[in-house]
Amino acid sequence: MxxxxxxxxxxxxxxxxxxxxxxxxxxxxxxxxxxxxxxxVFAVFLISLCTDGYIYGVLSxxxxxxxxxxxxTSPYFQWDFITPSNLISAxxxxxxxxxxxxxxxxxxxxxxxxxxxEKERMRANLLRAIxxxxxxxxxxxxxxxxxxxxxxxSLTEEQKDTILQSIQEDSKWLARMVENLLSITRIDEGxxxxxxxxxxxxxxxxxxxxxxxxxxxxxxxxxxxxxxxVVIPMDAILIEQVLVNLLENAVFxxxxxxxxxxxxxxxxxxxVFEVEDDGCGIKKDRIHTIFSGYLxxxxxxxxDKKRNMGIGLSVCATIIKAHGGDISAxxxxxxxxxxxxxxxxxxxxxxx
Numbered sequence: 001m002x003x004x005x006x007x008x009x010x011x012x013x014x015x016x017x018x019x020x021x022x023x024x025x026x027x028x029x030x031x032x033x034x035x036x037x038x039x040x041v042f043a044v045f046l047i048s049l050c051t052d053g054y055i056y057g058v059l060s061x062x063x064x065x066x067x068x069x070x071x072x073t074s075p076y077f078q079w080d081f082i083t084p085s086n087l088i089s090a091x092x093x094x095x096x097x098x099x100x101x102x103x104x105x106x107x108x109x110x111x112x113x114x115x116x117x118e119k120e121r122m123r124a125n126l127l128r129a130i131x132x133x134x135x136x137x138x139x140x141x142x143x144x145x146x147x148x149x150x151x152x153x154s155l156t157e158e159q160k161d162t163i164l165q166s167i168q169e170d171s172k173w174l175a176r177m178v179e180n181l182l183s184i185t186r187i188d189e190g191x192x193x194x195x196x197x198x199x200x201x202x203x204x205x206x207x208x209x210x211x212x213x214x215x216x217x218x219x220x221x222x223x224x225x226x227x228x229x230v231v232i233p234m235d236a237i238l239i240e241q242v243l244v245n246l247l248e249n250a251v252f253x254x255x256x257x258x259x260x261x262x263x264x265x266x267x268x269x270x271x272v273f274e275v276e277d278d279g280c281g282i283k284k285d286r287i288h289t290i291f292s293g294y295l296x297x298x299x300x301x302x303x304d305k306k307r308n309m310g311i312g313l314s315v316c317a318t319i320i321k322a323h324g325g326d327i328s329a330x331x332x333x334x335x336x337x338x339x340x341x342x343x344x345x346x347x348x349x350x351x352x
């Protein structure tokens with residue numbers, strides 16, 4: 001990475017200086033060469049602005065000073081460091097390079113600190129979401145297991161079965177939570193290499209529905225996908241996780257939902273995935289932060305177990321971003337919400 005940055009900085013400096021030389025030669029042909037110094041001063045400014053640190057701008061200032069002195073000031077094609085105007089031009093270019101380099105370095109440091117601060121804020125939000133999401137199912141499991149142990153003789157078989165079912169559901173959800181957390185942390189830390197393989201859309205949707213229906217057999221999902229074969233490069237396991245998360249999110253949060261749709265269509269060279277419901281929709285103050293893990297004010301007394309959307313949607317955003325795609329959410333005009341993400345589909349020439 002360091003070598004690439006050096007090569008990039010050198011290329012920028014050489015390119016801008018070459019362009020300045022070309023412009024100066026053109027102006028010399030037009031007998032307006034008195035502006036050559038201004039052109040090289042501006043070139044030094046651009047180089048200092050576009051490269052890292054001071055060295056490239058300062059070196060460019062010296063190169064520009066030599067070029068102006070030798071080729072664009074009288075006597076032409078001779079060195080002249082005695083004339084005051086030439087000496088002043090050289091000093092001005094070096095000062096501009098140093099000042100601009102210092103300014104841009106401070107700006108880049110400020111941006112880096114700002115990015116790190118934003119990253120820390122998102123981590124804090126994620127931890128806040130995790131603590132809230134884990135508390136309720138763990139409390140339920142503890143309470144249910146305690147009831148079975150302490151009152152097993154007084155409970156009917158039906159009551160015992162209900163308690164065991166509750167423990168099973170919460171345990172399954174916790175396992176799902178751990179799977180999501182592992183995915184998001186590994187991708188964020190670069191430990192997962194996104195290897196895209198051509199995946200047939202029909203096969204992907206079949207796999208998604210098998211996993212989803214295993215957990216929610218009573219929830220009907222309307223499937224709307226193209227009749228023709230669509231091939232999309234992706235990490236199929238991770239995209240399955242995204243789609244299952246979005247479907248689960250609708251089941252957990254879309255109160256009053258009577259219709260759940262999983263739709264896929266092509267738009268140009270992209271495949272668009274949509275999970276749509278006709279439930280209660282998304283609160284307006286949550287739309288812009290819904291994929292960040294930020295949850296706003298959490299009702300500490302809520303008994304709506306494992307129903308916080310912070311973690312699962314953060315995972316979705318991380319996976320789609322790692323695929324180079326976009327994900328968004330919006331409310332439907334007639335009620336409900338649509339979650340949408342886009343992936344580049346396989347080019348027809350590549351598929352042959």
